[in-house]
Amino acid sequence: MKTVAIIKYNAGNIRSVLFALERLGVAATVTDDHELIRQSSHVIFPGVGAANSAMPYLQERGLDQLMLSLTQPFLGICLGMQLMCRHSEEGDTKCLGMFDIAVRKFPATDDDGQRIKTPHMGWNSLYNLQSPIMKGVDENAFMYFVHSYYAEISSHTIAACNYALPFSAALQKDNFFGVQFHTEKSAAAGEQILKNFLAL
């Protein structure tokens, strides 16, 4: 029996993740209850917001230590993924550190001196896919992104994307997964990733 916990904290638009799961026929609980989270089969850590306001909130409730100790499949989405990295330039914030990667702000211009708009907003394609959660997702599949900070490419990268520079669109280390894009808003390709995650 799948029991999905969505981490409740001070970041917005958790509802769209809940609805995406509903469309897949999976009920989820939005909660900050340690015991409920620990006992669930899958944990999703979504979020739209800022790293420097999210981290203190998580720490005050002990959710940082709890999340680090989890062993079931765990998926961070957008800000959630960035918070799973080591450090974010957003407010110079020390983050959870499941992935030993820095999160940086997109540069104002690319290598050719072309202006770079932030946030990186819209549909962009993935490449170098390599993880069970990318099963059935085509190389160059499009996902919907909205973010101004990015995680660097690293050995944990399971999907890359280009915007001004190559960055990590998805990460994995052991049971910890992260996606920078809004898998819950990325049409059928995004749903495939959620399905794969729930099948783990």
Next chain:
Amino acid sequence: GGLTKRIIPCLDIKDGRTVKGVNFVNIRDAGDPIELAQQYARDGADELVFLDITATNEGRKTFAELVLQIAKHLNIPFTVGGGISSVADASRLLEAGADKVSINSSAVKRPALVDELALEFGSQFVVVAVDTRLLNEAGEPTLDYTKYPVEAHHYVHTHGGRQATELKTVPWVKEVYSRGAGEILLTSMNTDGAKTGFDLPITKAVVQAVDIPVIASGGAGQKQHFVDVFTEAGADAGLAASIFHYGEIPVPELKQYLATQQIPVRL
């Protein structure tokens, strides 16, 4: 790889129903916004905009309920607009599941609303819609761009484009950008409904004035018009209503065409 140009159908909603005619083969009930929205999502629309054109409080309530249903059923992002004049209004729509809100006349009336929304929800949530029109010295609409340069003569309009303001469009978009707008939805009254193509001069001027995405709207009548607004004006997205609703230019056909013209699109 790289960010694609977005194609955005816009649905006008009144009392919970779509108002403009819809001529779609696969739709059972042409007035049902959810069915229409889902069909657009299946067709490959990149995003949708829902504008509430209801004037009554009762209608506004119906709209908020509709937004919740849209959020439940739609697997692509959507923006909602119409009648949002406070953080509380926007908050209700965010709670219902909207990805972004669009504000227009209320921002002109009280520009601080842009700051308040950006601070509360983040810039990515705040679309400022700007209705604009080129006016001559007598305040009459004109299309004479050689005589009336866009920076000096394109004016912001409110109330669905009916009412001219003293605000010049290019400085206005710079202002809302600096106040925290995350995106500009630019509709030219000069071209809106004419199907002769987007207003390229003002779109280009706005694209160059700000470092946030610009959605061009008003005037699309042919597939080539989208190519023009992307390549010549540098718009990030193209929005239209009737050409999509009446099936004049089906979204899949448009996107295929754009791809053949080397425009990066999601197929």
